[in-house]
Amino acid sequence: MRGAFTGANENRRGLFQAAHDGTLFMDEIGNMSVTMQVKLYRVLQEGKVRPIGSTEEADVDVRVIAATNKDLEKEIAEGRFREDLYYRLSVIPIHLPSLRERREDIPLLAREFLGRFSKSMGKKVDGVDPEQCAAWRSTIGPGNVRELENTIERAVALESRDCITVEALPDRIRGHSQEMGIVLTTAAQTASASPVLPEAGLDLETYIKTSNVPIY
Numbered sequence: 001m002r003g004a005f006t007g008a009n010e011n012r013r014g015l016f017q018a019a020h021d022g023t024l025f026m027d028e029i030g031n032m033s034v035t036m037q038v039k040l041y042r043v044l045q046e047g048k049v050r051p052i053g054s055t056e057e058a059d060v061d062v063r064v065i066a067a068t069n070k071d072l073e074k075e076i077a078e079g080r081f082r083e084d085l086y087y088r089l090s091v092i093p094i095h096l097p098s099l100r101e102r103r104e105d106i107p108l109l110a111r112e113f114l115g116r117f118s119k120s121m122g123k124k125v126d127g128v129d130p131e132q133c134a135a136w137r138s139t140i141g142p143g144n145v146r147e148l149e150n151t152i153e154r155a156v157a158l159e160s161r162d163c164i165t166v167e168a169l170p171d172r173i174r175g176h177s178q179e180m181g182i183v184l185t186t187a188a189q190t191a192s193a194s195p196v197l198p199e200a201g202l203d204l205e206t207y208i209k210t211s212n213v214p215i216y
Contacts, residue, residue: 004053016049016060023063029089030070030081041085064089099144106148113149114164117156125156127163 002011015024032040043049044064048057066089075081099105110128118125155164 001051001053004051008053011051014049014051016043016062017051017058019062020060021062023065026064026066028068029066030068030072030075034080034082037082037085041082041088044085044088099148109145109148110152113152114156117153121156123156123159124162125159125164 002008043060047060049060050057072081072086072090076083076086099109107128114125114128152164
């Protein structure tokens, strides 16, 4: 409210009031302080907010979508997240697997980020060496999508050719990519050869153990 604190020169609606009859997305809910958790729980439970500096409450009807990368059940057990708020928010939980659990999405995301950063930097980098995609699949770490995005932004900034190559990648991925290059070359050569199966058949387990073809 106007005059509630220094610089409050006019009445302004808070986010819950602005989202009335709509949806409010709250990201990184697991980082919210316990004090704020108490206030949020009250709003969700009673459907009312009181603007700073006001003595009157206002009704709000808001659908809340909350996201976090933390294990909230563990946070509750360790006293960092209120159990009552957890159950108030967790009406329809949706688990989004990390990128490490859906590595097949990496090429799709890589193309999306490549197009975005090539356009913003005014560079014609429109391809990724297949070996680099294979390396990303094997080395993606805790950073998940943000890590992949950062890696491609860096690669586009440093790349002087029209295709991202190993030289533009971080040292961690570069070293692994060079190792993968040998494996991928062997696999490609093997795949391109015309297979000839013996009339008596093939023992697959023995073949896997004695061949150099990687199994993914």
